[in-house]
Amino acid sequence: MKRFMCGLAWAVGAAFVASPTAAQQADWLDQYRSDAERIIAAALDDSTAYERLAELADLFGPRLSGSENLERSLDWIVEKLLADGLENVRSHPVMVPHWVRGEESATLLEPRERNLPMLGLGGSVATPEGGITAEVLVVSDSVELFERADEARGKIVLFDVPFTTYGETVRYRSRGAIYAARVGAVASLIRSVTPRSMQTPHTGAMGYDPAVTAIPHAALTVEDAEMLHRMQDRGQRIVIRLEMEAQTLPDAESRNVMAEITGREFPEEVVVLGGHIDSWDVGQGAMDDGGGCVAAWEAVRLLQELGLRPRRTVRVVFWTNEENGLRGGNVYRDSLGADVSDHVLAIESDGGVFKPSGFGFGGSDAAYDIVRRIGELLEPIDAGSITRGGGGADIGPLMREGVPGMGLSVDGTEYFWYHHTDADTVDKLDPHEMGLSVAAMAVIAYVVAELPEPLPKAER
């Protein structure tokens, strides 16, 4: 801890000496410095977060909406929240989509037989009994598909789209089956959405358009997508047999789980923080988003352990069904009734609890000025950069009604390597980095909950 304390002392000194602006405003921020230091020290001195995430991940595995794994992990979380002595531990029922993968495979039949590692995309329909066996047309993007529309009819279309950004590339996962169906394809495959692969297929959500046939949609690996493309470029005929038993069952019962430290002055005013507890049905959902849930949980638990009960209520929520429905985030918002204005701030972590740099903020300029100052309390751990724009899927319904929102910003180098794969496992995370994420969330939540006035809302 020595090195850390030196860094903190330096940063505090610098705020007084080097920055006139900081010095002028130091009055209001200074009262939170010692609590922030205590929170940071406690978060870095405690490995509970990582150990709990590992236990959650190892005990239950992945937690897809509708699965027994998800509900059993929620039971375990409720038990631990009660054991932690947090207040108002409770669940809100949420009906969630229930898609199940079943058995599935993709087999290259021509030019040579080989099993192709694959994952059906979440929400896909099944193939007919016996699968679909068809020639493959590989395209580099939707432009090429529409240029070659005549060649696509009756074929399996493979979108071999190199990763640029997630936002850009994921469109083929979301909408590839629609594009392919429009030109008469019988099934649709994508190159997995990732900048790095070790023969690793990535799953994720997808959609259909009622105006065209719903065709099966699955992801191959980067390696195989490139190989099939090379084969096509050499003039070889490519034939694949795709077999998928995927089905969408009736909606299942799940729940948002939450717990809190009740505010000592304004208990009805709430700073909410959390992540989504559901994951895809592969790996352990440790990065996406077990880590975000457990970091938020640990942030609240540490405040309680330190005896810090702020003016407002601090609430951790484990939102359900972010991945394929966002039902948890919507039900949470609806549970607040017509007026969400008692929610002072919503914080989400959903990018993996890697080394944090700060937060992205969505809200009014006046609120931004305040949280940016609060970010200074995180400079000793290099996590104080509060940038414009940010939030999270689960807190989106609140933010759209004016609640200020913050999303934890972390080193994203490796996140999409593992995203929605069997390799989303707890070993990819680091206990110290996770501790930094806990510290960052706890300091922001605490100080905002302790401010004399609520954060200014945006004009609506």
Next chain:
Amino acid sequence: MKRFMCGLAWAVGAAFVASPTAAQQADWLDQYRSDAERIIAAALDDSTAYERLAELADLFGPRLSGSENLERSLDWIVEKLLADGLENVRSHPVMVPHWVRGEESATLLEPRERNLPMLGLGGSVATPEGGITAEVLVVSDSVELFERADEARGKIVLFDVPFTTYGETVRYRSRGAIYAARVGAVASLIRSVTPRSMQTPHTGAMGYDPAVTAIPHAALTVEDAEMLHRMQDRGQRIVIRLEMEAQTLPDAESRNVMAEITGREFPEEVVVLGGHIDSWDVGQGAMDDGGGCVAAWEAVRLLQELGLRPRRTVRVVFWTNEENGLRGGNVYRDSLGADVSDHVLAIESDGGVFKPSGFGFGGSDAAYDIVRRIGELLEPIDAGSITRGGGGADIGPLMREGVPGMGLSVDGTEYFWYHHTDADTVDKLDPHEMGLSVAAMAVIAYVVAELPEPLPKAER
């Protein structure tokens, strides 16, 4: 090509101006500079190497000794060597071990059911019909195993040994089944030998000791080895069902394939260069060692295309069965009869044709002084570092009898990520870096074959 020629001009100038030693000795090296420049320019201007490797990899897949894939790929290589117009294209028959994997699986039964990605290790025996179901003992190394020998009897032992260096960690792959059998284990599992994993099992060679029972031996992923270790640390009972159909069939027919440019003055003296054409039965064997084979092949093909026929014969060899027998390297040496002294130099690439830095050299000090000078010709492409110690498995039998040997040194950052996995595919390599490897091998082979005197042998 402009940027490259500028670099070359600079480096050539520097050799004359800045280095007195180089200037004094420039006489003999200078006569090779213009040929070296032509070779380098040609290698970097030509993507044949990468394209051929991709074609080999895509057409045939992995090439385990005894497999049809290996023999079909050798047929294809012979056809191309003849089409290239290389001389003395021929094959030496080699009888090779014939191990086949068959169906295999590892299933975690307790504390929760899950399929564990795995690969049986090459040479392992099968499990009995119905598999082996047993409790698991996880150990961190052989010391812990022998300390806990009483607990191991009747169990499946899992060696969860973190990667340090390949040489150190691979011992558990090679000898883990022996260690585990000595303490009465019924099967042996290792953590895959790699510094990075995406739920990726790694196969490779293993051995038995006739003094103890031959028990099945397989690799789990890093992720699962760590998970099982955490489960054990939490006091959970771990049970795995291991099913492996592996069998060793009678030796199969394979061959070393070779071709050459016959020396114009001393045709009986030979500079041999190559890699091993066999691979494990996963991925494409592109890094290990299709790339080394094709780079050596391309080096010889380019010399021919440039009309460079050196004094001595330059021979490319595709050695068979390096991975699980080294029969190719041994048969090659034996084919030379009692006296191998006509072999002037043997060069091997077997670390992936990533960005080359130079070569490791094994041989006499007098020969080292000469090849180190020749290395200067590769300084324009930063591949001129010739270090002491090096060679390759296939050229080992020659080197042990005094033939100077060189192994291509490359950036090894990622090699063991993909080594012996389904992810050893051509996309991991870069056409430009492969061109640099071709250039490096071609320049060394050509100049050594062109020297007035053969490289001095070690005193024996």
